Amino acid sequence: MVHSRREGSGTCSHRNSVRTPETAHAPLRTHSICMVSDFFYPNMGGVESHIYQLSQCLIERGHKVIIVTHAYRDRKGIRYLTNGLKVYYLPLQVMYNQSTATTLLHSLPLLRYIFVRERVSVVHSHSSFSAMAHDALFHAKTLGLHTVFTDHSLFGFADVSSVLTNKLLTVSLCDTNHIICVSYTSKENTVLRAALDPQIVSVIPNAVDPTDFTPDLQKEKTNKITIVVVSRLVYRKGVDLLGGIIHELCQKYPELHFLIGGEGPKRIILEEVRERYQLHDRVRLLGALEHHQVRDVLVEGEIFLNTSLTEAFCMAIVEAASCGLQVVTTRVGGIPEVLPDNFIILCEPSVRSLCTGLEKAIHQLRAGTLPNPETIHNTVKTFYTWRNVAERTERVYDRVSKETVLPMNERLERLVNHCGGVTGLIFALFVIISFLFLVFLRWTTPDYLIDVAVDASGPNAAWPQHNCRKKPRKKLTMKK
16 A cells, blocks of 8 residues: 655645635535546646545545546555545556556456445446446445535537447436536536436536635736646647747747747647747646645736646636736636636637637736736635635535435436437446356445445544644643
8 A cells, every 4th residue: 555645736725724714614424525537636727626636625524535547557456645535546447548458347346346345325427428437326326325516617529429329328327316517507518418307407517726726916017928827738638729829929029938838739739830830939838737726826827828628617718817917718618607807808719710819818917907816816716716616516425325226227217218228228238247247246245245345535534634723722822
């Protein structure tokens, strides 16, 4: 067993996790929650940050939380993060873009062992792109556990990839207890894609830790204008648009510089643009960033650019606004819901429209009419807080814990009726095979033979907590 500590980077980390009447209240009941996704640290992104911060706040509120993800290179087995957050890095084969391969059966022995060992009561899966998340939902229902799913993405309805993913989502969510979306646009999209009852879908947005993302009030004013981009360099993030914007604006504004953080297969496009137009001194490619580096990169600029082609919420623009930057972004998905109009310039997803939006921000910056960075920060930090997200998610857990998990016959009937004759019958067969496999596993290794893990978080936690202020007071008294 390997242990490691990661110092908290969120509102609910150890440095300010003391519970007060103003920030937290005792939950109606405590839950043993298993967060599952292919996307978690050391990988970086919005889903990873969401899972970590939400888990820390749920631990603060007295719940037991564990995380299950796949192994990342030499990071395998069990690791411990801040405040006793236990992470299982499973040795499963990665297929594409950090998502594991799936057969809906091969992960059952591992997941069943973890669920029993940790006495899990709620399985909370994240991201439509994660095969492990769908596997966990599938097996949790077979084991009779309550299930929750958070959708972080938007999908279309026309291309082959979207059609296949939407069909998988329909199968996966038809008998899931509750679904969470990060914006109202995302809710509409998910309800349509998976043919869901809107009553079982809640909207709980992402959040940002305002103590991690603060403006640099000591920054010196210069004639240089820096546009910051922090994003995965993939197609859906609009990197192709970014290549056209760099060339056009750098020709027009000699004082303009681009600072780009992130890694991905589309990086080659930006390197080609920089090489072709000899912009090495004006376009910096920083590569992959650690979470603690993002704020230092953001405060180097005055304008934040987001070129996404699809977004359910977009954490990056909230983090940028919290650092006091003027945001220029595409008008796609749930982005128009995120920030007030005076903090954001919305554009169509095209090179011309984004260039127009950036020029507007540049002219406002020169004229001194942009909102003050400190004013932006003080406003944004009141919009989205992780403690509020945790409280609302906790209510979802309280709700689903009172519901009945569908018995086998009703689950098979719902699959056939909800997913269609062909697809429903195919996955009903998988359910039957999975159940028989579970019976075999319970026969070879009964539940009572599986060792119960020592709780690292929750009401019976053996992990030393960092949120106790009594110890420093005792030390001061002894010194006196």
